[in-house]
Structure formats: structure tokens, C-alpha cells
Amino acid sequence: MFSLCDGEIDVCAVENAVRHSGAGAVLTFRGDTRQDFDGRQVVRLEYEAYPEMAIAQMAAIGEEVAQRWPGARLAMVHRVGLVPVGETSVVITVTAPHRDECYAASRFAIDTLKAQVPIWKKEVYADGSTWKENQEVSG
């Protein structure tokens, strides 16, 4: 499952998409939107995607996970549109035979998403707005 979603993400559906009888480890990462701590009050967040390319890039991350960690499967759903502070903007589930590859693949998946998947985040304040930039750089 690689998709974009304009409402709340169904976490169980993401997990169930990749759970299987050979996977003893199931690891879900959730990214929640947060209040920024630079002294400005965030009124709302807006995520925008290049939809076709974002989904293709997510699927490519899934293929790379399967190659690097045999037996591992990845599902990834990212929210788009208006997201209130404190809600979940991304859900990533990895299943694998054992936990070691699960942790490694999950970290790889979120880092690569931030560097390569064409999604943007705008923070809107009472007195302006900013397009926030991830620090990860595409390899």
C-alpha cells in the first residue's frame, strides 16, 4: 500500500496491508504534526504532493526495502491537504521475519521519504507562512 490520503489515516489498514504469516515483526512509525518551537504559533499545516510521482517514489522505496532486507515488506501512507496540529501526517509499517531488519528498514523508509518523495509542508502562522524544508538531502 502506497498512497496519499486527504483525511485521517487508517493505521490498522496500513498495517494489515503488509502483515503476513512469515513476518514475526511488525513495526509502525507515525509522524505527527507538531507545534513549532521557534516562538511562532502554528495555526494550521498544509501538505501538498506531486501525486503520481509521490506514489511512484514510495513504491520504489518499497522495492528497495524488499531487496535490501529479504522478507521485509513496506506500506506507506502520507496525508495531504489541511492537517491540524497533533494529527498524524505519515504512517509507515514494515513487516519482516525478525525485528532487526524491521528497525533498519523503517529508518531507511522515513529518511528516504523525507529526501525523495515530492511532498511539501506549509506552516501557516497568525502573521504569515513558511514552506518547511527537510534537512535530509537526496543521495
Next chain:
Amino acid sequence: MRIVVRYFARLRELRSCTQEEVEVHGATSVSSLYARLFPPGPGGALPVMYAVNQTYVAPAHTLSDGDEVAFIPPLGGG
């Protein structure tokens, strides 16, 4: 050649549209099209990655008729 250019995030706001068709003549690189559409201001150009037909390409990638181009400003997903 006709190229479809799609705009996202701050480039969409700068351009005030989500996509447009542009005409290019002769061998044109994706980065030179960016420089043409977004001439660098006093602070320099916004750094972007380049996508052609929804795949990342090098700045020197040469455009073909009918290509879909996107300039990818700094990402914020996650």
C-alpha cells in the same frame, strides 16, 4: 517542442498556476528551462531537483517533445 510544466509549493505560488504548456526550441536542458521560467533574483535561484515524466533526472537532461517537467523545491514530507 511543447513541454508541460507542473508547479508545486512555492513555485506554484510564484507562478500562480499549477501547470502550463511551454514551447522550447532545439536541444534544451531541464535546468535551462528552469532558469528561463524562474530567472534568479538578487538572492539567487531557489534550489530545486528536476523531474521529467515523474522521474528524477540530472540538471543537464535534454527535453523531448511532450515531456512532463516538474521543478522540485526543497521537500517537506514526513
